[in-house]
Every structure is written in C-alpha cells, then in structure tokens.
C-alpha cells in the first residue's frame with residue numbers, strides 16, 4: 001500500500017565539543033569573552049559554520065521537534081543526519097525524552113551510542129513512528145535520491161518501516177527533476193562486472209540522459225557497504241520517470257536496491273544558511289516558513305562541554 005494512500009500503520013556522554021565538530025568535519029572558533037562564560041563557568045563556543053553547514057544544522061534542529069516522548073525513531077546517515085542525532089541527544093538530555101533509535105548505518109549507531117541515545121535493532125523495534133534522514137536530491141513530489149553515503153539499503157528499509165519520514169536538507173538539494181546527483185545502486189559483489197554490464201544495457205531503454213556507470217571506490221578498493229555489498233553510481237543527469245526506473249532496475253539479478261525513494265518521504269525540512277527553515281508537508285499540501293535563531297544552536301556544543 002503506498003504510504004500516501006493512508007500510510008502504513010502498523011547520560012549524554014561527555015563528548016568534547018571539538019571532537020563533535022571534528023566528527024562532523026567542521027571547524028570551530030572558540031570565543032571566550034566574559035559574556036560568553038556560562039553559569040557553570042564553562043567557556044561557550046561560537047560555531048564558525050559555513051552557510052551550507054548552518055543550513056543543515058537548522059534543518060536538523062527543526063526536524064527533531066517532530067520527536068515525541070516514547071517514539072521509536074529511524075536515525076539517518078550523513079552529515080545532516082549527524083546534526084540531527086546531536087540535536088536529538090540534546091533534547092533527550094534537556095527534557096528526559098525516552099526514545100529508541102534504529103540507526104541506518106554503523107556510523108550512525110556509533111554516534112548515537114556515544115551521545116547516550118538508546119539504540120535498538122529494527123527487528124527489536126519492529127515498526128517505527130518516525131524516521132529523520134538526509135537526502136542527496138529531492139523533487140517537488142518529495143521523491144528522493146539517497147545513498148551518497150552508501151547507506152541506501154538500510155535507509156530504505158528503515159524509512160519504509162516508519163509511519164512518517166522527515167527529510168532534512170539544505171536548499172541546494174532541491175531539484176526540478178532528479179538525476180544530476182549520481183544514482184547509487186547497491187549490488188552483490190559476486191559477478192558485479194556482469195551485473196554492471198546488464199545495468200548499462202538496461203539504461204539504453206530507459207528515459208535518462210546519461211548512461212555512465214561507475215563502481216564506487218574507497219581508495220584503491222571497492223567501497224563496501226555495511227551489508228558487505230558494492231555500490232555502482234549511475235551518472236544519469238536526468239531521470240525522466242523515476243518510478244518506472246526504480247521498478248525496472250531492481251529486476252536485474254545482482255541489484256539489491258537503488259537510491260530512489262518514491263512515496264516514502266512525507267515532510268521535507270529545508271534549511272537555509274541564514275537560519276530560515278521551510279517545512280513542506282506533501283500529505284497536507286502545506287509549506288510553513290520559520291526562522292531558527294542560530295545563536296541558540298551553539299548551546300549544543302557549549303552544553304555538552306569539553307571540560308574547558
């Protein structure tokens with residue numbers, strides 16, 4: 001049953017803030033002024049984020065407002081999702097929320113555990129209230145390309161097993177038509193070259209502009225997913241009919257799953273570098289614009305503290 005036709009119903013660790021920043025690949029300027037010293041005598045930090053990281057951060061911050069006490073949550077993968085995990089950990093710490101998280105990758109599992117979030121498997125949780133994840137592209141129907149981080153298989157399983165999926169993205173991820181971002185396919189290592197050749201042959205009959213397929217590498221070796229598979233990236237430039245594409249490509253033996261998420265995302269929270277966030281709800285047909293005070297967000301680092 002398509003989700004949109006009714007839907008499926010079915011002690012924060014004292015992690016150093018500079019370690020948090022490093023984990024997110026960000027640089028921070030530490031600002032120590034009289035006014036910046038907190039009540040507990042901790043030095044506050046000012047996050048010197050790029051506009052794109054600010055956009056990711058505000059989207060993540062707004063999205064965790066959807067979390068309610070007692071929820072079972074899907075935790076996405078990627079840099080935006082990593083901010084979401086941190087913002088969630090902050091809410092758990094501040095409000096005593098009791099939530100269970102099902103991570104979509106070993107990276108997210110590690111981060112969530114390190115921040116004191118209770119991690120369970122999907123089989124333990126069985127069904128989820130909400131999944132929050134990033135995306136590489138989203139279109140006006142909230143169809144997505146995902147898998148830039150190589151976690152598309154677990155991400156798709158987890159998002160599909162959720163009552164709602166909220167996508168968090170910076171504004172640059174919005175496209176009129178999917179396909180500029182290379183579409184990842186997860187493939188079985190056995191016979192991958194034959195599978196790739198079959199994929200290339202199949203592309204000839206599909207409504208796409210580009211047809212180059214490349215094996216994703218990690219240095220000199222193939223990139224290996226958490227499931228022990230390879231990724232073939234398809235440079236399609238434009239995907240004319242994503243629904244048809246997804247059905248056809250998944251028929252090829254050896255292809256485990258593709259990075260197109262169709263009728264899975266319910267809400268996208270679009271972040272902007274100036275702190276604006278748009279919340280677009282495809283089911284309600286609503287768009288709401290809000291602003292998040294970026295100054296508030298530095299608390300996430302200051303409150304976690306590094307003992308400074």
Ligand code: 5RP
Pocket residue numbers: 076077078079080081133134135136145146147148149150151152155
């Ligand atoms: C990982 C994903 C990510 O959600 C996607 O690549 C976006 O990543 P980022 O938030 O770092 O831009 O699909 O497989």
